[in-house]
Amino acid sequence: MERKLVFAVNGERFELAKVDPSTTLLEFLRTRTRFTGPKLGCGEGGCGACVVLLSTYDPVSDQVKEFSVSSCLTLLCSINFCSVITSEGLGNTKDGFHPIHQRFAGFHASQCGFCTPGMCMSLFSALVNADKTSRSEPPCGFSKITKFEAEKAIAGNLCRCTGYRPIADVCKSFAADVDLEDLGLNTFWKKEAKDANVGRLPCHDQGKICTFPEFLKFEIKSSVDILDNSKNTGLPESQWYRPSSIRELYELLNSDSFSKSRVKLVVGNTGSGVYKENDLYDKYIDLKGISELSVIRRDSEGISFGAAVTISRAIEVLKERKESEPHSNKRLVFNKIAEHMDKVASPFIRNMASLGGNLIMAQRSQFASDVATILLAAGSTVCLQMASERLVLSLESFLERPPCDDRTILVSVHIPSWSSAMESSSGIDGCIVSEPTREANILFRTYRAAPRPLGNAVAYLNSAFLAHVTSDKISRDLIILNLHLAFGAYGTEHAIRARKVEKFLVGKVMTASVLLEAIKLLKETIIPMKGTPHSRYRSSLAVAFLFKFFQPLVKDLIVPEKNGPVDSSGVAGITDYPNGDINECADILSHRVSHSEQLNNPNVILSSKQLVEFSNDYHPVGEPIKKAGVEIQASGEAIYVDDISSPKDCLFGAFVYSTTPLARIKGITFNSTLASQKVIAYISINDIPKEGKNIGGSNIFGTEPLFADSLTVCAGQPLGIVVAETQRHANMAARQANVQYSTENLEPPILSIEEAVRRSSFFYVPPVFYPQKVGDLSKGMAEAEHKILSAEVKLGSQYYFYMETQTALAIPDEDNCIVVYSSSQCPETAQGVIAKCLGIPDHNVRVITRRVGGAFGGKAVRAIPVATACALAAFKLHRPVRMYLDRKTDMIMTGGRHPMKINYSVGFRSDGKITALHVDIFINAGITEDISPIMPHNIIGALKKYNWGAFSFDAKVCKTNLPTKSSMRAPGEVQGSFIAEAVIEHVSSFLSMDATSVRKKNLHTHDSLILFYEGCTGDAPEYTLPAIVDEVASSARYLDRLEIIRHFNICNKWRKRGISLMPLVYRVALRPTPGKVSILSDGSIVVEVGGVEIGQGLWTKVKQMTAYALGQLSVDGTKNLLDKVRVIQADTLSMVQGGWTAGSTTSESSCEAVRLSCNILVSRLMSLKQSLEEKMGRVSWDTLISQANMQAVNLSASTYWVPDSSSVVYLNYGSALSEVEVDILTGGTTILRTDLIYDCGQSLNPAVDLGQV
Ligand SMILES: Cc1cc2nc3c(=O)[nH]c(=O)nc-3n(C[C@H](O)[C@H](O)[C@H](O)COP(=O)(O)OP(=O)(O)OC[C@H]3O[C@@H](n4cnc5c(N)ncnc54)[C@H](O)[C@@H]3O)c2cc1C
């Protein structure tokens, strides 16, 4: 019987006869359904943009199970008889939005919106599962979720634009234990009115969404007999096999057709998020059908998990309390393993990821697994099936074997029970002192350090330690009886036991000198493999974790750790336990360890307070209204470039880029693989029309080539694009490109600033971008009492991490024209470049940008090569072509922030007043200019925030063989401010003065401000910075806290706190901007601006301004004009001279252009309004417009606003104060509190602006 793949998406039935088995659920949803909610952000399970709810149904128990998954890794064939819910399935424009969508909107928790549907689904999954628990019913309107769970619901979902506070507020708003008044600014209640109550929130109605449609239940029930009787419930037509036993599995593997094929065994397929697949497979075998692999057995010996059990399920089981294990000591190991597993990946990965898959990756591919390390310390064993042989091994032996082949199956893993009876009940091979019956306390702790404490960050090092400790009845000394020390992920082939250290410690009394000796031995053991990044840090972490574990046991090492000067709840001395009683000893040990963990706990609930001043003077401008279109962003209906349906015959492109910084290209071939068979065309420099040019970018400083010619000048430079029938095939095929390089007779590439300086490789900086020096440096230096000469600061690069990578869709049109949808901050420039590349006039090229899924400067110049390459392929092939860069390509090709090296000399007096500063700045610009020549201007602009007395500098923009660096969020200003603060800190530490007093001493007076920022300072009252700095200091109680911190640092050896307050000056420069307002015959209004909606709230502010400006007509109905305004996408043929969306000025200049356009309309309509009012009394907006239409009034007006010289540049001021704690042992940092004041004049929309914080 032919088997079909049957499943439901948002309640709709899908039945597929034949599917490419490598198709992911995300690919299917995005290319074969109308649903656009699940987005592609990384394709690696690492961002959460693609999260959907997956539900399964068990016909026997009649139970539905719901869980979140990353659809980018879930294989479509694996969801047979499952139900999928996307964000549109919760609610949408047609059926009404879901309370989750409405709360995201009302709490201002979505900016570009690209992450929002995935966030909604993670939250929905958490609510559904919390509401299913047996907890008591929450008050009406709340879920059973706790605020702690709610905040963690979105762990692993990345958002690049919105501060996480509003998102966390949305999640917590569902928890009954939250104080609603603590939640941030929202549209549901006025903060100052103190009338927060759940009744004002869109009502949470559990069970409203049907997660599993009845028809699918019915189909499952009716097919259950057929399925039970069949040997293999896979989808053979689709080359997807699902054996139900190990025997069936080997029958398949040993069959002829399998031995000649590329076969992949899968469970959750999340491994493909870690190791990208470069080629296709012929056949897939789903191991989840093998019941033995899903069995969980728990008895007095321990817990056995079938290898296909997911990490989430394992956590549930490990946390379960069993009547047979009343003593908490017995559950300690299981609980700690569960706690650690909770930090592995994210909920939506753990729900799919199997324990077995993880251990196989650790064994076979050197994966930096947490699971392997913690199970190793717990003395676990594994059961392997190798053809007909079955083997039970310790996990340690398994990891030490040569990598297992793809015919070896991991059947199960067993975690033994551990108790105070010292030995594990399964008698595992720990180092044991020779008194096995002695009573002991068990200690088990796990540790991990990663770039982020929660969610999707592989550890630098992980470890887990298990010890049995007893006390000598007479001396009360603590003795280690049994010890397992496991370490992993530090650049090792697999997790290891530190056997030498174990052997040394067992039987010893824990003293400081014993611990020191153990540390020495450990340092000899934990040696990362050559080439491991941060290897010294990783080795030191191993020592730190060992120290953390043993410190509470070492009596001569007890150092009180206190929270503050009056907090005496720190740990007691080790001899404090009365009478040497062993159980009390256990409690004290446990208290000590967990107390210090609690203090370092990254899981504390976030809280915040906002003070915003509103004004109704320009209603509705300045009001905190919710963002335009935010509900459709949340429901996933908002259309980004990749959401536009592919036109007929659409093809997909992927870049082939250079992997060598400087080389001649001798040729390009493709490996003969399944993936390369998918190539339809390869487009390169040879395909540029003869009327066109090899151009892929442009700005005021010049142009850059689209493709390398015979010479590639940086790794990451595009060489051409592979075109295929699907994006996945194009991406895979591009990875099969084999480029032959030659470096013969070429100089070595320039890869560093030092080399660029040595070879004088610099870009020209036009004098207009080279700011003026201030004062006389030698005079300033002569006035100094102290000097620091030639200090150095270095700054690295930074990647944009917009959630939507670079993307474009090009559609050839009639008469040599082309329409290009581009995710771009400057469609106008893209239009010009595409036209030049194709050799056609600008008016043949229409570039359209509706919204952008995050930009941060990376979609200005760097978006243009993508749009141009796409247009070129479409032009050449006469077919639509789209490109959506995979994350790796995007990261390699898009250069990011400029790395820099700075040398400075500074002179200062003993009171901290700086008298002279000279800086030499070297900026690594990469291979082409891009906007780099403006960098000196921006860096110096920010550096001048202090009065340095005399100030001089030299700035060089270095040309190197690295990918071009480009504008990135406050390009140069960030670095300039950093340099200024580095100088201040240096001077303060030289003088042993508090840095804040040095900062204050060097803040500008209005007079010095004028000297440093000539022409843009405004009058003295406008210089608010000193007042802002004082206000932050007093409202945040800077001096009190400084004192508390001093005390804290004296009391605490391994944790230190610091507090810092700093000012900011930002020079705003406005650009000419167009705007157009048209009133349609029904009174609705359409607005066009040059700027692009990139998440910053441009459309919302423009709508507010339109409503305000047309509201001047004061006819009935103008109060509600806001709802009549629609701002539409940027279109280069409809609105010319659109310019760039950049520099944090687009909203205000677009609003001004729109205000002026509205004024034109108001003046055209005013006389008509007056004459109508004379005839008929009050007129309504609709009447006015219909009359205007009849009288042929021109109802469309446009302006090109050019800022006048008095307001073209001005200064913005702000100040922030942060208190940070550093864990001295691990280097981990926690921001404890930040206070921030920003003087933005009158915000056009404070809610939108606050969302950035
Ligand atoms: C974004 C992300 C973050 C992550 N973070 C962490 C982390 O912090 N810590 C950590 O420890 N792990 C982490 N992981 C790894 C994750 O735990 C593993 O990917 C997962 O457990 C693999 O299970 P799977 O069922 O998806 O395996 P699959 O992807 O289905 O399979 C992985 C490999 O194992 C083979 N295989 C699977 N099961 C068996 C079996 N029973 N017998 C033989 N071969 C088998 C498959 O053929 C394949 O080669 C992360 C993964 C992702 C994607």
Ligand code: FES
């Ligand atoms: S997690 Fe799937 S796209 Fe990022």
Ligand code: FES
């Ligand atoms: S709003 Fe979250 S990524 Fe833009």
